[in-house]
Amino acid sequence: MARSVYITSIDRGDGRQVVELGVMELLTRQVDRVGVFRPLVHDGPDRLFELLRARYRLAQDPATVYGMDYHEASALQAEQGADELVSTLVDRFHLVARDYDVVLVLGTDYADTQFPDELALNARLANEFGASVIPVVGGRKQTAESVLAETRNAYRAYAALGCEVIAMVANRVVPEDRQEIAERLATRLPVPCYVLPDEPALSAPTVAQVTHALGARVLLGDDSGLARDVLGFVFGGAMLPNFLNALTPGCLVVTPGDRADLVVGSLAAHSAGTPPIAGVLLTLDEIPSDAILTLAARLAPGTPVVSVPGNSFLTAEQLFSLEGKLNAATPRKAETALGLFERHVDSADLLRRVSAPSSDRVTPMMFEHKLLDRARADKRRVVLPEGTEERVLHAAEVLLRRGVCDLTLLGPVDQIRKKAADLGIDLGDAQLIDPAVSELRDSFAEKYAALRAHKGVTVELAYDVVSDVNYFGTLMVQEGLADGMVSGSVHSTAATIRPAFEIIKTRGAARSASGRVVAGDGRAKPDADIVSSVFFMCLADKVLVYGDCAVNPDPDAGQLADIAVQSAATAAQFGVEPRIAMLSYSTGTSGSGADVDKVREATDLVRARRPDLRIEGPIQYDAAVEPTVAATKLPDSEVAGQASVLIFPDLNTGNNTYKAVQRSAGAIAVGPVLQGLRKPVNDLSRGALVQDIVNTVAITAIQAQSPALEEKAITQ
Known part of the structure; x- marks a missing residue:
């Protein structure tokens, strides 16, 4: 039977959706098939399930998610008793459990229900489902002593009713009390207790939610503006100078029309x-x-202006009763919630306690989760030269809210701030630098001139060059002011990687300068003569590595061998066991010709340089990935039929193949990821989506997590 986790509480108003979302995030990192079950539901849309379904691409039929509505449950219990109610809900739960590896159970919400002992009902259902239990206690506006007492009492209540309590969560506590509460609970409970501070942005309604609740009419504003969080209210009545002094960040101005x-x-x-x-x-x-x-629209494009018929007093009464909700229409709140959960919950320990089965499959979502986890585990700073680009700003907000890495955004600072304000984006602690006026410009010009003196570059010329955001960002990486760089959403590949060639250089160039490069195990490092790229192709059940699909048009045999070795190292770095297929239109010895001979020579070079790597070539794509074809064409190969790193003979083949698989097979292509540089610089497609940028930044941060070994290798 499926393992299940039951998230419950002791009262309403505990912000439990943050924990439910966080646990779902944990489960989907490790398990392919996660189901959702809510025993009792109110009439109307289930906001949390709609969020889970959209965010985690759940294919579960919504009709199977719910046991029954509260009215039906209350009537059933009144007429036939609690045993019949529980029996019915257990039957409906098992209809879900039989189809999934793990089921996340969303307990009752204590809101407008007619059950005299709702806590006992949740405890009994958890026991009947065979579910481990995570109770959540709300601590908003409560003293530390009150939160301590309620948390301990909640644990005793569920434990006394026979529940397997695996952790407790105290949520929405006063931020200043969080540390004290966590320390005291750690010594007074036999299970971990995670303490989450109150986060105003989660309880703040969006402008869209205010508009809907008040039945307001939208006069101006776009979707981004309506998605802004309302962090406070300022009521207009004073003269303009005094009124302007009262404005606060994120406030909603309420004034007569x-x-x-x-x-x-x-x-x-x-x-x-x-x-x-x-x-x-x-x-x-x-x-x-x-x-x-018209003037308003020109002053602040996208900023919402809405109108209601009521007066300011009645409007204020309605506004002060509103509270933000997590739902599918508030993805930014979901990122905030997950960031809060991940900062204050020991995810690895909680996942062990849940005992969710590990899946042999690696889904795209699992791969993306692991990227964020690994980047977060050892935070690095990544510089984003395209600081005024809307997609980059949205990605920056996700990365900052999730605590994935530290960020530096380049561009005119006032423009970045204005663009972020127009989009309702909070850049938090991101560093903003304008290369044109930065105090670093002079020293960067001197360094660049020294590096390019052999090309006749003077300091005066370099002063102009380093004002370019890509050159400035690359110099930040070179000088250790950032650990990696990601660009390309509005720049060409050449504009992104040319500065890296000139400033950071390839590992092979470093080897030429120092005489040799020594890897950590003492072997001469053979994989750094050229810069190449890979795409991580996330298929439905596995991740393949494709190289090179973005940089080298027609590599010779030696370059192809370098690409193979680089790609194997990149695959291993990101958890893909490298089994290399050197692709050609011929398999084994069945064909000949210049193109096949090039692949055969490259394969021999890899075997000579790195006998530890498993490699096959030349080999056709179908024989590389399909076991039944491999059994016919290369029955004795340890790679054929199970290749994970596929090396294409030229850019024409590689680029077209990755795009064909991406579009026809519905694969998620993460990349291109550049390899061979001394420090990580990565290029984006100019059609990159926000999630593509998030993934690429996470990859760059991971590449930067072990630079010490690379630098040591280069200098030895």
Whole structure:
């Protein structure tokens, strides 16, 4: 039977959705098939399940998710007793459990229910489901002593009812009390207790949620603006100078619609970034003139301006009762929630306690999760030269909220801040640098001139060159001010990697300068003569490594051998056991010709240089990946039929193949990931999505986690 985890509580208002989302994230990192079951549900849409389904691409039929609604359950218990209710819910749970490896059970929510002892009902259901239990206690606006007492009492209550409590969570506690509560609970409970501080951004409604709750009419604003969190309210009544002093970051300005001065003034302040606001809510059903709305749209494009018919007092009453909710329409809140969970929960220990079975398959989602986990485990700084690009800013927000790495964004600082404010993005602790006015520009110019003196580059010329964001970012990496760089969402591949060739150079160039390169095991390092690339091709049940699909148009045999060795090392670094297939239109000795001979020679070179690597070539694609074909064509090969690293003979073949597999097989292509440079610099496709950028930055951070060995190898 499937292992199941039951998330429950003792009362409403505990923000339990953060824990449910966090546990789901943990489970999907390790298990391919995760089901969801909610024993009792209210009428209307289930916001959390819709979020889980969208975020984790759940294929589960929504009809199987729910046991029954509260009204049906209450009537059944009243007429036939609690045993019949529990028996019915257990039957419906097993319909889900039989189809999944693990089931996440979302306990009852204590809201508008008619069960006299809801805690006991949750405990009994958990026991009948055979589920381990994680109770959540809400600590918002409570003293430390109160949180301590409630958490200990909740543990005793569930343990006394026979539940297998594997951990406790105290959520939404006063941030200043978090450490004290965690330390005291660690000595008073026999299971781990994770203590999460209250996070205002999670309870803050978005402008869209305010608009929906108040039945407001949207006059101006786009989807990004409506997705902004409302972190406070400022009610307009004062004259403009005093009013501007009252504005706070993320506030929603509430003012009568006839106060055009306050509307224009607040949007002008937002445009200047002093401070960025969430939007403007107009009351009394008064609409500014077309001229004012046109000016407003030009001052702060995308910033919401909405209108309600009520007066400011009635509107305020409604506003102060609103609270933000996690749902599929608030992906940024989900990132905040996961970042909070991951910072304060020992994920590895909790996953062991859950005892979720490990899957032999590696799904795209598992691979992406592992990237973020590994990057987060040893945080590095990555520089993003395209700091004003919208997709880069959205990706930066995800990376910062999830705590994946530290970031430096390059570009005119005022433009970055304004763009982020327009998008409602919080860049947190990100470092912002404008290369044109940075104090580093002079020293970078001197360093670049010294590096390129043999090409006639003077300091004066270098001063202009290093103001380019890609050159500046590359010099930051070279000088240790950043650990890696990712660019290319609006720059060409050449513009991204040319500075790296000139400044960071290949490992082979470093070997030429120092005489030799020694790897950690003492072998001469043979894999760094050229820069090449790989794509991680995330198929439904495995990850393959394709190289080179982005850099070298027509590598010769020696270069092809270098690409193979580099790609094997990259695969191993990211948890893919390297079994190399040197691809050709012929398998084994069945064909001949210049193209086949090149692949055969490259295969022999790899075997001579790295006899420890498993490699086969020349080999056709089908024989490389399909066991039945391999059994016919190369029955004695230890690679054929199970290749994980596929090396294409030229760029034409590789680029077309990866795109064909990506589009036709629905694979997720992560890359290109550059290899062969002394320090990590990676290129993005100009069509890169936000998640592509997130993945590439995570990969770059992981590549930067072991630079000491590489630097040692280069200098020895």
